[in-house]
Amino acid sequence: MNLLPDTYHIQQTFSDWCRTGKKVQLPGVVADRLVHYRRLVFNNIRDTMENAFPIAFNNIPSRKWDKMVKDFFAHHACQSYQLWKLPLEFYTYAVEHSWDEQYDIPYLNDLLAFEWAEMELYNMEDIPAPAYLTEGNWLDTPLVLNQEHRLLSFSWPVHLKAKRRELMTRKGVYFALLYRHPETGSIQFTDLSPWLAFLTEQLAQGITVRDILDYAPQLHITETDTLESDTLAFLKEMQQQHFVLGFQS
Amino acid sequence: MVGVGFRREFAEELISGEHIRPDFVELAPENWMNIGGYWRKILHRVVEKYPVLCHGLSLSIGSPDALNKEFLAYVKAFLQEYKVQLYSEHLSYSKCDNAHMYDLLPIPFRMDAVRHIVSRIQQVQDYLQRPLAMEIVSYYTPVAAEMSEIDFINEVVKHSGCQLLLDVNNIYVNAFNHQYDAKAFIQQLPLSSVAYIHMAGHEQVAPDLIIDTHGEPIIDPVYDLFEWTLAHLQPVPVLLERDFNIPEMIELQGELSRLKSICHKQWKLKDELVA
Incomplete structure (x- = not known):
């Protein structure tokens, strides 16, 4: 790899910001414009999940849902290069982290499985x-x-x-x-x-x-x-x- | 040739060709590879009707992560299956620490990044056995820059042998956001490498900031910049991008027609000069 460690670190820091929205120190950036990257990146993920799981989105209180999507995107390294397959990773993450118990939604795993199956089949x-x-x-x-x-x-x-x-x-x-x-x-x-x-x-x-x-x-x-x-x-x-x-x- | 980005929202209208009739369509392989069912049938009907160019989303040429060979194999097969005439991507990165971001992040304008990208473009071009056309992306803040944007782009093109996708709206947006002269910027580009042009609308969100949304009609100053740019280029395909707030087809066709008439005017003039 031709990248110097410093450049590599800067790119990591920038992408961390996009994933978490947690304040970062980056040289040479216009601070009040950095916020737009986090907004655009996260909105895309949020919209994708909302479209993939419309029943869950409507069923779960919006604050809980928002927390789930933020948690997922911040802590899960999204693997699919096809965005439409990302909801499978969201569902898997929910199961692995026992969100049904954590968020007191006992039917959550079933609901996400049902909605993902519909999208996958389609x-x-x-x-x-x-x-x-x-x-x-x-x-x-x-x-x-x-x-x-x-x-x-x-x-x-x-x-x-x-x-x-x-x-x-x-x-x-x-x-x-x-x-x-x-x-x-x-x-x-x-x-x-x-x-x-x-x-x-x-x-x-x-x-x-x-x-x-x-x-x-x-x-x-x-x-x-x-x-x-x-x-x-x-x-x-x-x-x-x-x-x-x-x-x- | 003036084409339009293929969106599911107006797939049927494209197939009917009644209210919109582009010369070609552009699609993102990532949105269509390994798709079956209804949308595969639609894709086939569109491909039967129009030539196809491809504009990728997930290559992440500027990423610190290794290139994804499985993904490249799918891209190669897709380009072959649909007889794609041109494959373009973004001069940005969208994956880091093994995590996709699904958006275009700005690369630090630095020489080590240039070397990194040049090597990766060459790997991709060798594997795909075709040139890559790299798009100059819109960006809202520079990040740890050690060289100018124009030098960064010129170094990448010079050393990688890639082509350029000149998104005229992006140049307008960047010139506005970073307060430089769009025409002076374009004049410094290696214009003989431009293989493709994109045009789109944008949204001004602050007195000093424009976001490249692809959700609005093209504004007149971008048409003017487009016309000025064409006078400096050989004819290449031109694409209208519209990803959100999809209007009536007659409105999109109006934008296509306006772009086409500018192409005819500028490139006909050039042909006459050559003759």
Whole structure:
């Protein structure tokens, strides 16, 4: 590297100022103009998080939210050279630093995970669909699913409720399936029962519906009279919604 | 050629070409690489319709940190995939201590910084197998300068062999903010290295300070400086940047048309003189 230690240190100091807003000593700067760099840099980060997590932004008191974003940007070295991926680092930072406890927002991790999954799915690279047939045996032919999906599990129904008051009384076990519509690229999501979440997970592994149904008793599912018909109805509906693409060829 | 910066906000209008019809579009690879779904389809439609130039955001040529080779590989693949005719970047830094800042920080005008940047530009040019056009950025305060801005830029261009992206609005902003003569500054640049011009609007936030926002229309004094500058240059592509406060397309097209008419006037005159 051709940089002298002094120049290197000056660049570090300048970037520290931008990240933290803490007063620094820099030679040859116009002090009252330095503030604009911190403002412009931080506003960009704040706007990015606000756009990526609109539900969280609206749900969390603004002072708390502002503190979170400032904390994140000051103490986390942002790694992505693509700004749109930075919210993943924000979410990860929140989990690693137990912000759910620190800020008394028990559903925070679930909410950030849900909103990030939506953004990631919307933007992520195309995954070519495997070859499939449009007709086949629902029970015995492995199904081909839309590969552009995320199956998420939550302790709080962040995909169904947005207000703290409603969320806080509903701790439980929830599943949500998010997928990208192959034609429009829009993100669809649907709430799943534990059984349908299990089914989706197994189908993605290439297991047939019949084999999955056979496993139901081991999941202590005893109400099995309508399980097969309900399951097939769900899958047929999901074919209409472009999540089930068809049958393995 | 007069183009416009490709923004998602008016992607559909660009594709339809009904109210706005640039000669080319410019996009930031970082905003489009590895993108799928709806926006990849849109990108392909835009690329089918218009030639593409690229203006990067995350190279951070002035950074103390090492160049990111994985990132460069993506850039190279992107430039090839979309048959990009020109790749430009900023003479600034946006990453330090392994942390991206996502904005353009001013480099200290110093000889060791020149040597550092020259070496990095050469590495990038060798890897990409194409020249880099480096943009003279707007800045609001010098930082620990040991040489003048113009000497700094000239040394970088002379020793790296890079091209220049002359953002006329930036020169206007810098001249205002640091109280120098914009025309005298431009005359001292290696003008034969200018490969690309940017034009944009700005916002005056204090009696002695302008911020380069790309959120307003170009003002008349910047058009005047642009026209004066063209008289000293060979024809190169000209880009209108508009990143915020996106107006009606007819207004943007009006700015494109005005830029184009100035190009025709100045460069036609030059052609006649050459003939």
